[in-house]
Amino acid sequence: MNDQSVQPNNPLYFDTLDGCCKKIIEKMGNKPIAEWRASDYNTLSSLLGQQTKVYLSENTLKRIFGRLKTSQRYYPQLATRNALAQFIGYRDWQEFELVYTSSQISTKAEEPLTEEKNQPEAEKPILKKRVLLSPVMIGFALIVIVFLLGFFLYLNKEQGLNSVKLVCENPFGNVPHTAVFALKSDRAFDKEEEFKLDCMEEALPATITGNDKITRFFKNPGVVYVTLYRKDKAIDTVSICLQTKGWxxxxxxxxxxxxxxxxxxxxxxxxxxxxxxxxxxxxxxxxxxxxxxxxxxxxxxxxxxxxxxxxxxxxxxxxxxxxxxxxxxxxxxxxxxxxxxxxxxxxxxxxxxxxxxxxxxxxxxxxxxxxxxxxxxxxxxxxxxxxxxxxxxxxxxxxxxxxxxxxxxxxxxxxxxxxxxxxxxxxxxxxxxxxxx
Structure with a gap:
């Protein structure tokens, strides 16, 4: 669902976009979108920019909220959708899609943003129209959710591995010096998976896992850049300083x-x-x-x-x-x-x-x-x-x-x-x- 070139009449995409818009309106104080003025759009643009570094013009925001008349309903590009999702507390649009779609599987679309029932068609806020999900749409959504969930778990695993750091407990020493190494990460990763250490020919290479503490012996004065590899890709480096007293x-x-x-x-x-x-x-x-x-x-x-x-x-x-x-x-x-x-x-x-x-x-x-x-x-x-x-x-x-x-x-x-x-x-x-x- 994160394709940037979606068809403008696809209700699934716009239902999710409208759900995001509703949460933005709630964050901005629940003022009905029909009552928003230029100052409200400018305030949202400023807050969005401060939080996400993405600044949107008043007209772009009006198109997103369905308040600017166009021949087709406007659907923003992925970078803009990521910023909108981050503004309401999600990591990116993919995460918001996954959470929102899951909550909509067995329910109708979101409730209207306003209690006003008799507004003219031109003044109706977004999300006024209810859409009932058909069995085909529900099945499609389930397939997408399973795919996104698997992909999300895969990304989490990869990010966990990419956040693995090499730690030396005693990076400064005299000559000779025995240095102690371990792995550290602020994310979960498979502590049985093997990583490689390259010590620049100053010490023998080594294999290390998340459960290990290993030592390496260094015999020459200098600075050794010990590199951590995962599947032949360098992911971290630490320096070992073997000090001298003068020349x-x-x-x-x-x-x-x-x-x-x-x-x-x-x-x-x-x-x-x-x-x-x-x-x-x-x-x-x-x-x-x-x-x-x-x-x-x-x-x-x-x-x-x-x-x-x-x-x-x-x-x-x-x-x-x-x-x-x-x-x-x-x-x-x-x-x-x-x-x-x-x-x-x-x-x-x-x-x-x-x-x-x-x-x-x-x-x-x-x-x-x-x-x-x-x-x-x-x-x-x-x-x-x-x-x-x-x-x-x-x-x-x-x-x-x-x-x-x-x-x-x-x-x-x-x-x-x-x-x-x-x-x-x-x-x-x-x-x-x-x-x-």
Whole structure:
């Protein structure tokens, strides 16, 4: 019954519309519609707009109430009917239809809106004429009710599942950290249904139901965006912040083991580096390709959409088993991150960037402007102002782009190198307050 292109002579549709109109009149003080003046229609339009954000003109309201002469009875579009139903306390027109039709199955149409019996035909208010429902109409209405009820229950179930939220009971911790996850919803849902957790390769994926509390182990400093999936659709994300005390270093050859360097003790912020001896003490096999990560992780009030980051970096000229030496800058926010991965000119196809939802990969589009050789030192400036990103390499502006979705407040900075690298005096500054991270 919610088709917007109904036939104007269908009594079922107009009977329901008239029932809605009667309830609106009751809400407006039960003044007979024949006595309404321009001020009454304007008052209804204002109240309707305040409650539903849908504003209707005086003439539109008169057509809905049958007070404006037209060749055919006016039947409003679905958006207007939804607003009318919401105005009298229903979620939408479909819900009002279901309730109203159910109440009319074994009765006559609504009573007249006025007790006046001898008004001229032109002055008769809406709902004056009684319509007796035939057995065919009753059968049709029953079929519609069963269909709408089933659809209504299905929507309730889907809305319940879509309102399921992922909750972490301890989202802030040091390294290593065991986080506890559970599901929460303000609507009913099948607590035996399975959902999936994706931990960005920082921990093993997991299956969770509404009755579960599960844990995941995190071993690296940083911010992990744990995403909840239902049938391969992401429905919620929470952030796990693995904090540090200043700049620390860690490394690894694979995702299954982590190698905290110098026991994750704070490094000199003016010269962030580690030695081959420290790597050996950490148990790292330097004969295999490895990645060094320098991390400074803690909550802040700095917007991830308005800041400037700068540093000078030094990367190795070459490393056994590695053809292309990577330098990566990551700004971690509450909701998402900015990532800039740079390579020398001959490996620029591996370059990439991610600024919130905006992504580019050198293997899919040419990023030649991002060619960067830091073997003898190189300067990187990453500026974000009102979601407009500017990248400056060695004093030259090489990229300007814009993203849409905020990453929230800055929670951390990471600088990554293939092999042994060094960062000199990295600085992240709030563009509004000039506060330092």
């Amino acid at each position: 620390v270093a860690n490394s690894g050859n694979d995702t299954s083991r982590a190698y905290p360097i110098a026991n994750l003790k704070a490094l000199d912020p003016k010269n962030i580096a580690v030695s081959a001896a420290q790597l050996d003490s950490a148990g790292l096999d330097t004969k295999k390709p490895f990645l060094i990560g320098f991390s400074n992780i803690h909550p802040s009030d700095i917007s991830g959409d308005n800041f400037s980051f700068s540093t000078k970096v030094f990367a190795e000229q070459n490393r056994p088993g590695v053809q292309c030496i990577e330098t990566t800058i990551i700004i971690l926010g509450e909701k998402d991150r900015h990532l800039l991965t740079l390579f020398r000119e001959n490996c620029v196809a591996l370059s990439r960037y991610t600024f919130s939802e905006l992504k580019a990969i050198g293997s899919e589009e040419f990023l030649g402007n991002l060619a960067f050789n830091a073997s003898n030192g190189g300067e990187i400036v990453l500026s974000v102002k009102n979601k407009v990103v500017t990248v400056i390499l060695n004093g030259k502006k090489v990229l300007r782009t814009k993203y849409q979705k905020s990453i929230g407040k800055v929670m951390g900075v990471k600088i990554l190198f293939n092999g042994i690298g060094k960062a000199v005096s990295p600085e992240l500054r709030d563009l509004n307050t000039q506060a330092l991270f």
